[in-house]
Amino acid sequence: MPIANTTRLARTKTVATAAVPDRPAGSRTARPALSFISLSERPDGARLVLSPCSPLVVGIAPLDELALLRNETALARLVAYSLIHRGEALGECPELRPGETVLMPARMARHRARPPLPIEEVVLIGSNDLQHFGESALLALQEALHRQARRAGRARVVGGEPQQAWLTTVEPVLVARWLHDLRFMLMALGCPYLEPRRAVLQPRAEPLPLLRAPVALTPLVPAPVPVSVPSGYALDLPDGLAARADARRYSLDWRGLRASAVVAGGWTVLKAGSQLIADDRGGIQACLSRKRRTLQEAGLVRRVGRTRLRLLRDLGLPSLVNATRVITGGNESDGLWTEH
DSSP: OOOOOHHHHHTEEEEEEOOOTTSOTTOOOOOOEEEEEEOSSSTTSOEEEEOTTOSEEEEEEEGGGHHHHHTSGGGSSSEEEEEEEOOOSTTOOOEEEEEEESOHHHHHHHHHHSOSSOOOEEEEEEESOGGGOOHHHHHHHHHHHHHHHHHHOSSEEOSOOOOOOHHHHHOHHHHHHHHHHHHHHHHHTTOOTTSOOOOOOOOOOOOOOOOSSOOOOOOSSOOOOOOOOSSSOBSOOOTTGGGSTTOEEEEEEETTEEEEEEEETTEEEEOTTOEEESSOOTTOOHHHHHHHHHHHHTTOEEEETTTEEEEOSOEEESOHHHHHHHHHSSOOOGGGEEEO
16 A cells, blocks of 8 residues: 555544445445545545555545645546535535546646636545556546436536446446445545435424413514525515515625625525626636626626626525626635625
């Protein structure tokens, strides 16, 4: 195993066990332990997981610590990978972009220049057996990641579905074993996107006890207004959203553009007077590019100078993230907003 310096071994912990695929159902045979290796001083920093039963090496890192993973021989060049946007803000959906490359530094340079989604973390998958791990293996792993993530349904998978890999056709048992190992190893790294959702036990609303005398009950927060902008935009907005007790007000100041928004009762409203960048930027999703073009064609924005547009009416949008991207013409997150 190429990972063996004293400092790192001191931080190696057994974190999970992987089931052996061919053991009998119900058997309590000891399962091989997975080894977790931290490469960073941060709890959420770059980390690896290894299995004694698999040649695969799997690592995950935030974008600013990706170089720590690439220092590992198994992850330096030939890797399958997945770009991850966890989508933990209100109204966001997690997104994944599986891929493969024989030259990881050059591929990541292209993704940094034109991100296909807001990249928070990157998963790299390589092998300690580099002699028998080539491009056909990478294509099979990319296909397995893509299809299992779609099947699990926990995240939106970005990018077209790959064609069936040659290795999947001639060695289906081997590829199935790799996928089996990967699912346990990714869960050990805190990456659940290959696992189907389990049943959810929902809380049950208990009836109020009978009152001996009528009591006036005043709700502290108004009942939520149903969200009616799942996609696109809306101009017919409920009255009094900004005056609601649960209304949250935001402002954005980005590259000279200024905008304001209100989030209340499930609605996100981009306020009239907000400024938008005039031209789309690299990496913008096609649906957002169409929406920005539609706003211009409908006369809802007016050009101000060469590089800006001004919104002429309050606009209902699906989420604060969606509003961010309408403004910036790119793939920025809602971290650009400041709450007041």
